[in-house]
Amino acid sequence: MNEFDWIARDEKLQQLMRSAQAGRIVHALLLTGGRGTGKRTAANWFARAMLCTGADKPCGACPACKQAAAGLHPDLRVIRPEKNAIRVDAVRSLIDYLALKPYEGDRHIAIIEQADRMNDSAQNALLKSLEEPVDSAMFLLLTESPGALLPTIVSRCRIVRFHELPVRACAEALERGGMEKERALLLAGAARGSVGRAREMAGDEALLALRERVIDALESLGRASAAEAASAAAVEKGRERDALDWMELWARDRMAVENGAEPFQLDQAARLARSKLDGQRLLRAVMRARRELESNVSWDNVLSAMLLSL
Numbered sequence: 296m297n298e299f300d301w302i303a304r305d306e307k308l309q310q311l312m313r314s315a316q317a318g319r320i321v322h323a324l325l326l327t328g329g330r331g332t333g334k335r336t337a338a339n340w341f342a343r344a345m346l347c348t349g350a351d352k353p354c355g356a357c358p359a360c361k362q363a364a365a366g367l368h369p370d371l372r373v374i375r376p377e378k379n380a381i382r383v384d385a386v387r388s389l390i391d392y393l394a395l396k397p398y399e400g401d402r403h404i405a406i407i408e409q410a411d412r413m414n415d416s417a418q419n420a421l422l423k424s425l426e427e428p429v430d431s432a433m434f435l436l437l438t439e440s441p442g443a444l445l446p447t448i449v450s451r452c453r454i455v456r457f458h459e460l461p462v463r464a465c466a467e468a469l470e471r472g473g474m475e476k477e478r479a480l481l482l483a484g485a486a487r488g489s490v491g492r493a494r495e496m497a498g499d500e501a502l503l504a505l506r507e508r509v510i511d512a513l514e515s516l517g518r519a520s521a522a523e524a525a526s527a528a529a530v531e532k533g534r535e536r537d538a539l540d541w542m543e544l545w546a547r548d549r550m551a552v553e554n555g556a557e558p559f560q561l562d563q564a565a566r567l568a569r570s571k572l573d574g575q576r577l578l579r580a581v582m583r584a585r586r587e588l589e590s591n592v593s594w595d596n597v598l599s600a601m602l603l604s605l
């Protein structure tokens with residue numbers, strides 16, 4: 296499968312890709328979209344296309360492509376949060392680096408992952424460099440939360456939005472990557488159509504097992520007591536938020552089914568149709584549980600209060 300097949304591509308992205316293949320520098324691209332929707336794959340593709348020395352860019356075979364793919368090309372610099380933040384020092388050192396002459400070709404590529412994690416001074420430092428762009432530098436900013444960036448930064452960038460795919464299209468993309476059909480459908484639904492997220496989940500059996508337990512516990516309500524359901528939904532430490540995510544997904548899928556729409560979790564369609572749970576009510580309970588967990592109420596108490604309220 297082509298590495299790009301699974302990304303929901305719009306016309307703008309295709310145009311930018313063609314112009315990168317022609318060697319034209321766009322000074323700043325802002326790639327936005329949910330987790331696992333292809334931002335990083337696209338950024339890596341742009342880096343290789345801009346640095347490639349082959350004919351059909353990115354050729355994937357020349358030394359520049361290989362170095363860039365491994366993150367080792369001397370004219371490519373990637374920065375990402377350290378301890379959850381990108382500080383001004385990291386941005387300043389990037390800017391100093393961009394002021395130097397490129398090492399191999401005539402251009403530098405700078406990728407900033409989770410760009411929203413730049414604090415204010417880091418963003419201001421970056422802004423200066425976006426306002427007076429160096430001809431040889433191309434910035435790629437990646438973020439799930441463009442609203443956390445200074446509007447002045449956003450306005451300096453060409454914006455490309457990435458989207459989740461419909462669940463069936465996501466499952467097909469996973470199948471083309473060699474995944475077995477049933478598992479692809481399960482993962483596509485669990486990841487709400489995000490191919491990258493589905494691939495991550497494929498390596499996390501504990502997370503998938505937790506989904507089963509959470510669904511069993513929710514569906515046992517009414518037959519079992521809340522206490523029994525709570526013990527059925529027992530969660531390893533550190534997995535509490537994952538459990539709530541699965542509950543939220545179940546709630547949203549119930550709401551979809553109640554409204555005659557298709558759920559994300561197509562592998563659970565029959566069970567969702569049989570379920571007696573009120574989706575809206577479950578969703579409200581999940582939101583409340585999240586707030587309680589944030590204010591340090593113990594998980595046991597959060598869970599039993601939640602299950603009782605249903």
Ligand SMILES: [Zn+2]
Nearest residue numbers: 347354357360
């Ligand atoms: Zn190449």
